[in-house]
Amino acid sequence: MGLEFLRNNGAHRMRDDAMRPLLLDNDIAQEEEQQDEEQQIELSYERPADQWYPIDVSGATVPSDWNFRPTRFIDGKDLGRTVAWLQTEEGFPIPVRLSEIGAIVIHNDAGYLRRDWYIMERVVSMIVDPFPWDEIESFAAALQEEGFRLLQCQEPRGRLTYDFQEMRKATQNRSMDEMMRLEKQALMRSSDAPVLVDGRLGSRTGGFDELNTPVVGMIKGHQRNYLHPQGWRTYYDLHLGQRTPAFLLKQKNIDVVSWYLRLDGTPNDLPSWGIVRLEIPVPFFDQKLGRDWAYINRLSHLICQYRCKDKSYQRASVSLYPIQRAEECLGALFTGAETIINRFYSLTQL
């Protein structure tokens, strides 16, 4: 059967379409709450609540030969979309996502940013278990021969659902998850060099040595409430080059020291404009550095210096220019979504 699997199972092409709200999202909300409960937050790690106020790092002095200056920057990309959908015998909708995923390491070599290493591949993500094993085997093998890897998605929350958007989200999460695995490979390639990764450390554990690697994760979006009321007052009081006191996040995969830092913003901007959250591994900070708060100040100061000043770049306020460069480099290596999609349609005769 091979590449005809989709056509033979009545798959339809799908146009590019934004994600829609989930049809039945009550359970999902509950699940997210449960995930929140898995995290423990210790806000008094650096200072007790009544002593929380912005800490200015703009004056932190960083020796030119400081060993912990981030010189490698890692970013990943998942460029693709749901290109088709088919149904199981029971009528459950199965989205098929096609994407190019990749990760890159950019090295700051005495002020010159150059590409150190990269990886990219083409993947097809879908829930496969409702289909006959021999058809999926043949499909996976035929895709492999054409340079695509089939990613088997888990059913959302362990069961199929008639909610197409929920199935679609599960499929998208699978390719994102695979992209993060590529980022971990990039981290491995960076060895023990000081490195900054675009995103949370928790999803990249295993890619670095928690005790010895000076790794920092930078998170642009703020989806969870970690702070107490005084923490939020401090957060909104931050000016450019200021940070909140650090707090401890105990998570399932890794314990991190975290803090907020303002990279950009003027009084007329949104209150949270230009604020990023940073994470470093607890073992490195506690055991290797003996809780040296100067490290956090120096690191924050350097990150402010690395901030993206290209205002034409959409996410400039929360980006660093090496990360912007990494995104551009990786984007240039990709073939382009529509080209790949057309080839996929041709191969699968959809």
Next chain:
Amino acid sequence: MSVSIPEAIAEVYHISAVPQPSGSRHVVLLADLLGGYNLTCTEIPSLTSEAASNFLLRRGAILEPLVNSNQERLAGYINVNSIGANIFVERADLIVRRRFSVAHELGHYVLHFLPLMDTGAFEQYEQFEIVEALAPFSSEEDADDLPTGQIYLPQRSALISSLPPYEQMEREANQFAAELLMPESVVRSLLDRYAASCRGDDLIWRLASEMLVSRSAMRWRLRNLGLLAVSTAQWN
């Protein structure tokens, strides 16, 4: 009567005329390999030997219900008689597990049942049955144990003495399935490619994804090849 596993696998490829995995394709075409022996494979939800028996009765493949059939849940099942052989797998299992179950049953067929039939133990047109029922997999995806089964030779129990001990046959069927679905040359080639940038579970995950097998099966195979230490080396 005993056939070595590499010899048996080479024979499977020879009979089916299916190309071995190479180059960019790492997924073994197991369904095509079954075709070489004219084996049928059916996926049944809530698989039991009774459900398999009922299926064969409905199809007219057997005239009497299978002896010793019962309602115990199974991952895989093979029934061999004078007319042919039929493999069944649990429909609700993950694709990767279904493939392992099929390969396990194929292993019994080529390693144990075909050689038994070739000994001339059965008269031409003699009615006989050989059955193997594979127990369900562990519910944990990362469980390291591979499932084992139970062989029945209902009508000719005297023939049991000409077969290897049960435990040995189960070990051999699992070894056959692992070697068939994860050929050493492919595993080593993928390990060479990814070991520099993947470690531990990530490396096992990657290899399993490339070969359409479960992580537990891949971990078992790496251990079996003495490569688990390479793959699970962590930061120290």
